Amino acid sequence: MNVENLRTLQSMERIRSASDYDDFYVTNKAECEEQVKKAKDLLDKICKYLVAEDVL
Secondary structure, eight states: OOHHHHHHHHHHHHHHHHHHHSSOOOOOHHHHHHHHHHHHHHHHHHHHHHHHTTOO
16 A cells, blocks of 8 residues: 555544544535545545455
8 A cells, every 4th residue: 555545544543533422513415426536436446456466
């Protein structure tokens, strides 16, 4: 994993934690779409890595 991927994971974890534990967490469609894109991109990178390592 590179630094960019780790930062993406950290950002996603902070948002998930805030939405789970804060009394109120307000988001908008654009933020949700950005997080979905980041998750798909990261999942794609993970799948490519697993294929390259002959795991999948």
